[in-house]
Each structure stands twice: as C-alpha cells, then as structure tokens.
Amino acid sequence: MTRKTPRGTASTSRLRGKTLPGLGTLFPGLTPVRFRRQYWPLRPLDRHGPAARLSGLADLPQLNRIESLLAAHRGPTKTLSTNPQGEHFEVPADPERAIILYKLGTPLCLGDVNHSVPSLNLWREALARELDVVPERINCSAYASPSGHGVPKHFDNREIIVVQLRGVKRWVIEPNTEVENPTQNYGPGASWNWKSYRELGTYCERTVGENGQGIAAVIEMRAGSVLFLPRGAWHTTMTEEDSLSVTFGIFTPTAADLLLSALRARLIRQVQWRRPIVAPLDEKQANLAQAQLSGLVDQWPDEAEGVTADELLGQLTKPR
Numbered sequence: 001m002t003r004k005t006p007r008g009t010a011s012t013s014r015l016r017g018k019t020l021p022g023l024g025t026l027f028p029g030l031t032p033v034r035f036r037r038q039y040w041p042l043r044p045l046d047r048h049g050p051a052a053r054l055s056g057l058a059d060l061p062q063l064n065r066i067e068s069l070l071a072a073h074r075g076p077t078k079t080l081s082t083n084p085q086g087e088h089f090e091v092p093a094d095p096e097r098a099i100i101l102y103k104l105g106t107p108l109c110l111g112d113v114n115h116s117v118p119s120l121n122l123w124r125e126a127l128a129r130e131l132d133v134v135p136e137r138i139n140c141s142a143y144a145s146p147s148g149h150g151v152p153k154h155f156d157n158r159e160i161i162v163v164q165l166r167g168v169k170r171w172v173i174e175p176n177t178e179v180e181n182p183t184q185n186y187g188p189g190a191s192w193n194w195k196s197y198r199e200l201g202t203y204c205e206r207t208v209g210e211n212g213q214g215i216a217a218v219i220e221m222r223a224g225s226v227l228f229l230p231r232g233a234w235h236t237t238m239t240e241e242d243s244l245s246v247t248f249g250i251f252t253p254t255a256a257d258l259l260l261s262a263l264r265a266r267l268i269r270q271v272q273w274r275r276p277i278v279a280p281l282d283e284k285q286a287n288l289a290q291a292q293l294s295g296l297v298d299q300w301p302d303e304a305e306g307v308t309a310d311e312l313l314g315q316l317t318k319p320r
C-alpha cells in the first residue's frame with residue numbers, strides 16, 4: 001500500500017512571520033511535546049507539506065542542487081553502490097570524482113554537511129533542545145540519489161529525521177523482529193563484509209534480515225516531506241526522480257552509554273585509571289601490565305557500586 005503525499009496546509013512554528021527551525025515546523029500540527037509523547041523514540045512518523053514552510057532549510061542555495069552542495073562541501077563524501085547480486089558497497093570519494101559517479105548513476109552520502117552549510121546547525125540545535133539531547137549527539141548528512149536508484153534494505157543504529165528537499169524518493173519500511181536497538185548500521189547486502197560487524201555479531205546472527213517480515217509501510221517522500229524512523233527499523237529506498245534529502249541522525253544515549261559515562265567520570269578521578277596502557281614489547285612488560293590491570297579490574301566494581309539510577313538520569317536534561 002502506497003500512501004500518497006497529502007498536500008499539507010497545517011500550521012508551522014512561526015515567529016514574526018519567520019519559520020522557526022524545529023519539530024513543530026518539520027511535523028506540522030504536532031507540538032514537540034506531543035511528538036515526544038506519541039512517537040519519540042519508538043514509533044515512525046511521516047508528515048507531508050509544502051517545502052516552502054521549511055524556510056532556512058529547503059531554500060538554502062547550497063542545497064538547491066547536488067552540484068552546489070558538492071561545491072560547498074568540505075566533509076566526508078561516500079558513494080553508495082549495490083551490485084546485481086545485492087552486495088552493498090560504500091566507498092569514500094572526493095567531491096570532483098563524486099559528481100562524476102553521481103552522473104553515472106551512483107547515490108552519494110555527504111557526511112557532517114552542517115559544517116559546510118552552517119544554517120543546518122540552527123535545525124540541529126533546535127532538535128537537540130526540543131528532544132533534550134546534546135547537539136554533539138546529532139549529526140547531519142545529505143543524501144543525493146539519481147532517479148531510479150536507492151539504498152538496499154538496512155537498519156540504522158540511531159533515530160533519524162529525514163527531510164526531503166528535492167525530487168521523489170520511496171521508502172519501504174519493514175518491522176525488525178530479529179534485533180532490537182542495534183548499535184551498528186547493517187543490511188543483508190553487506191553480509192559479504194560480515195567480519196567488519198564484530199559488535200553486531202556478538203548479539204545477532206549473520207542471517208539477520210534475510211527473511212522479510214512483511215511490509216509495514218511504503219512512504220512516498222516529496223519535497224517538504226519529513227520522516228521520523230526509530231533505530232533498527234528496516235528500510236529500503238528508491239528514487240523516482242533525482243532526489244536530495246537531509247538526514248539528522250540522533251544518537252540518543254543508551255543505558256550502557258549512561259553507565260559507562262558515569263563510571264568513567266568516577267574512575268578518572270584516580271591517577272591509576274588515567275595512566276596510558278601501552279602494548280607490551282616483551283614478556284616482562286606484559287607481566288607488569290597484567291599485574292597493574294588485575295588490580296584495577298578487581299577495584300572497579302567498588303567504584304560502580306555508588307552509581308545510582310538518579311545519577312544516570314541526571315546526565316539527561318531534567319523534565320520541564
């Protein structure tokens with residue numbers, strides 16, 4: 001079932017006639033609090049409306065065409081290619097080569113595009129404020145795909161908010177019943193390269209995603225469409241016209257992140273935990289390092305004992 005894009009006329013966040021960056025503008029008709037209560041971080045949401053409402057984003061000259069964006073871009077760029085056997089490859093490319101490859105039909109991902117287009121930081125900072133996430137945990141990438149291309153089935157290890165700026169891209173969303181809250185991006189098309197997914201391999205099978213669980217939604221993204229997708233949701237994209245979009249990736253901290261951060265803050269108060277540990281050159285050095293680390297490993301549970309849930313929650317912004 002394909003949901004056609006409604007021509008939205010819903011209200012956006014405005015102040016003195018200017019569009020305000022943030023959730024209220026991205027998702028017309030929803031306040032940030034309603035978005036957080038009803039969708040964040042587990043339920044997908046797509047909203048559609050005129051791109052003109054996204055002033056300060058959809059009208060940025062650098063984001064008008066892939067050529068202008070590549071001319072301004074100073075961050076990492078990679079090509080996204082899939083061969084007929086379904087194997088997926090991501091290869092770094094400099095901007096001069098990237099535009100040639102794009103014209104030959106290869107989708108591109110431009111990382112940290114907010115460094116090259118500083119106005120994107122206004123949106124990034126607004127999202128950070130409204131979601132109570134530190135801005136450093138939100139990255140911003142641009143995706144450019146020629147017509148008839150896309151990215152094969154995969155999941156991401158972060159929440160994403162995708163803003164379609166140009167062209168049409170179809171997103172197929174599938175439920176993920178095999179691995180919840182993955183800590184690495186992955187798709188079955190990358191299984192040829194399974195060795196580089198060591199962390200994922202500690203808690204899920206190499207066959208993850210090979211058997212579909214059915215389609216949850218097909219979403220047609222047009223200029224002005226915005227999609228929120230939770231981490232771990234399977235998705236496949238295919239463009240129907242040359243497409244340019246911006247994705248805000250939000251690395252909401254996990255319980256493990258919060259605990260490790262609290263534990264580190266305690267340990268580094270003591271000099272022995274701040275000491276660099278170098279690879280031993282010989283058996284004597286190895287024995288010495290082993291003895292030093294054994295003492296520390298015995299000691300760390302005592303440090304962890306004083307960590308409380310309140311302390312972990314304290315790392316997040318307090319409820320308003």
Ligand SMILES: [Fe+2]
Pocket residue numbers: 154155156235
């Ligand atoms: Fe993705």
